Amino acid sequence: MAKLTGGQIVVRSLIKQGVKIVFGLPGVQNDWLYNAFYDYQDEITVIHTRHEQGVGYMALGYYLASGKTAVYNVVPGPGFLNSSAALLTAYGLNAKVLALVGQTPLKTQGKGWGVLHESKDQLGIMKRLTKYSDKVNDIKEIPHKIQKSFQEMETGRPQPVGLEISMDLLMSSDEMAFPALEKEKQEIEIDTSIVNRIAEALIHAKNPLIFVGSGAMDASEEITALANYMQIPVFAYRTGKGIVSSRNYLSHPVPAAYELWKEADVVVGIGSHVRMPILKWGTDEHLSFISVNIDINDHDKIMTPNIALTANAAQASKAILETLKNKIPQRTSREKEMQVLKASWKEKTAYLEPQATYLRIIREELPDDGIFVDELTQVGFASRMLWEAYAPRTYLSTGYMGTLGWGFPTALGAKIAKPELPVITVCGDGGFMFAVQELATAVQHKIGVIICLFNNNAFGNVQNMQINNYGNKVIASDLTNPDFIAMAESYGAHTEKVSDFDSFRQAIQKAKKQELPTLIEIGVGIDMPSTDQFKSMPKLRGVN
Template sequence: MSKSGAEALLGQLMVNGVDTIFGLPGGQLDHFFDAMHGAGDRLRLFGTRHEQGAAYMAFGYARSTGKPGVYTVVPGPGVLNTTAALCSAYATNAPVFCLTGQIPTVGLGKGIGYLHELPDQLATMRTLTKWADRAMTVEGAPALVNEGFRQMLSGRPRPVSLEMPMDVMGDRAEADLLPAATIDKAPALNDDAIADAVALLKTARNPLIIAGGGAIAAGASLHQLAEMLQAPVVSFRSGRGVVSDRSYLSQMFPAGYELWKNADVVIGLGTRMEQQYLYWKVPPHMKVIRIDIDAEELDRIAAPAVAIHADAADAVPALVEKLAGVLDKRASREDELTQLAARIRGDVEDRVQPQASYLAAIRSALPDDGYFVDEITQVGYTSWYAFPVYEPRHIVTCGYQGTLGYGYATALGVKAAHPDKAVVNIAGDGGFLFTANEMATAAQHNIALVTVLFNNNKFQNVQRQQKEWFGGRLIASDLKNPDFCKFAESFGIRAERVTTPEALHKAVKAALERNEPALIEVPCGDMASPWPFIIRPPAFEGVE
């Protein structure tokens, strides 16, 4: 059947299961937005107020579901406005699909100065994504969409980008849609590597599991492995919730530092292990087993004792099966690990205030299956280890990119993906204003996100460093803010101000019950540093 280039792109996206797109219209996308209009109720379009908002929403959608988050923006400055979100997606292995327009075909590479022209947009996008390409014909568009999905979802998931010139989007030709993309098979398990890992684990006296975002694929089998070994599971950000924090086997990140000191065999599952390798350090007697779907990750920092190039979904059940035949039943460590968890949590609650109390208030108001989105702020840093998580993907962070201001728009994408679940995000007064304009999107689409804004009128982390490292010479770290409640109300969003954890609990609970967009401001002073529980000295003397 005859299709426009835009219709071929959209049709193939929908063949691959896409039913939600975030975007902002513009000249080079006119045909694509018209195609989305033609899709009717088969497609949800969330129009945003800034390109970065569209990309962050797609990022939140992908991070909280594991499914592709798709956004569409104009080329040049439009797509450049989305690159912080693409960096975050790359860092956190999020399957984000960027679909962008392009200048007319006749102008490509000539530097004429067409609207939104970049010297080489495709080359730029290839530095930020796993794969990027350009669709130059209507007939070739479906295959390129499929290739984008194959690249994005095979092996280590990461963002991709596809562009199409505006004239090709409007051209018509006979273009058949293809079956959905075929995702590459996971690497075959190496039986020898599995056997080597089993041999180490069979004699391990104090095994420990470090779980990253790649551990999510292991599902319930990870908890089964941990129980067999009586091995505590420690996660920092992305792997949290794979083993519920209700289990004694799931230990806070600071507790992991204590457990590391006595560990003899460590399984690094779908994690870069940068905290352990770069800060805690690996002593000669410790044997590390790395399991990762990305072969380059296995020895990026240091070579492990055993390297298993595999999907966690395959490797962990294989370990469970092999260990079942050779491993003696181990005595429960529940009392020991419960006491450790209580001691560390008590230490955090004593030393990291008021963050710990405010996080406890949010946690008690948020249902177990609710989603929490952090931000680069004092409460956010603390949440990496002090906010209990009960299911995978239910805490959303931007990973090592530390993308200040990402949180609000990202949380809108999380709520768009899970309209029937509670979603709460936190923000600081500095980062919130990066995407606070998207309150217009929340109001327009009735995205019932509850936002807790901690306001101390400064970039506190920057100011702390200026005081501690630069003799108190302050510059650009004090902020002049609007009246945030009036600001939210100007968009038609209900807002209130609370000053205690108890009042915050009530406000969050009531806002979730109203099921409409809400802003809760918490005026506060300086907060205790959360960093002593994150950045730790080497756990062993003399180990570099």
């Protein structure tokens, strides 16, 4: 057995779990971990950023684009808290992200001595942001607790986990053997009687609908096959885009379901709570809700389902389809009807200009598997209604967290996960400045993302509402910005400033050929048309 430091044991354990990239920032509590990263740099790469929020968002983007577990490392206290918005967003997005967090020496913890980076009950904070968190109390625990962390992400509902390791354990040493690590694969045994009930409900339904969310991201093939066989329209909003390709006539954005909700008799949520339609459009005794979810505790979060199936989305969809095939032939095509729905939705959203044209140009310049990263800006809001996603993991969104400033650093992580693909994010000037310093990271590590920066010198959406909804009470929404072009060039990034749609397209075409990041600045006003009207659709049914 080799004698290794705690830091080396951590790194060897990560390598054995298949980790090849860690996003992190060094600091004194993690010195011996980074010594180990240096020792094993031929097997594992550290991508370092200019702020701890950057490492968290980059890890999140890496997972969202690839589906592979991501790891980030920060120092304790302020370092951990700087990353916590990204960790919370990962929690909301069901992301497999391991937060590997440093800690003060064991003998100082809980004493309130005021040692560097001390915080009260850091592990307690971490537990509230993750599915599972733990601390290492002895150097010999390290391999087991890292394995346990990965196991928690791989079983049941995938969500982030945290592991705290103190600096004295990282610098201590011991002989350590690494036993073969067997990953338990906990397949949930599907209840065939429930599958049969779902099949019967779909067979007898007159107007069934399917809604998908992030819990169904790895079930694209199975859900598409089920929808095609039964000719059931499928609706996705922020986190479900691309599960069924937008080219499929059965695929629509969630707000378009409004037209069909009143007559829907069976609604199936696959990896989705179906939150917006149920809460905003109402339910009644004529609507049957079927929940397919890997987490048994999530079935009744919004309403109690008539039928609940606990299973992963791919496994469940395949079982339901196989049962249906044994009972009925494939349903007659509804293409003509669904194309009318698509045309109707396009007509309803035609007023969203110039957002629609910007999004159309980006879509045309991205390959089918190119990656688009949403942001909290008007073009980003419109993308939830208008973006056509042709494959899973190609439209990245914060989901219900709505985390302003996530777009640029998350796009960096996505590009690292998929270096062969173009990655484009749309940012407002307000949100972009949250992580503007990561331009240095993008240049240093040659991460060639394309940033479409829509600049109105304001928190534009906020100011628009202040003017139109609150009697022109404009406060705390005007912004003083730098010269974005000069600033980006000072970092070494490529830049383009455009004033029309043709030059915007040309800038994207040019940016796709660059190894380094490109910032494309587009000057806009704050008065872009809002998508808010779709949030205020009146109820269609009496509340059950």
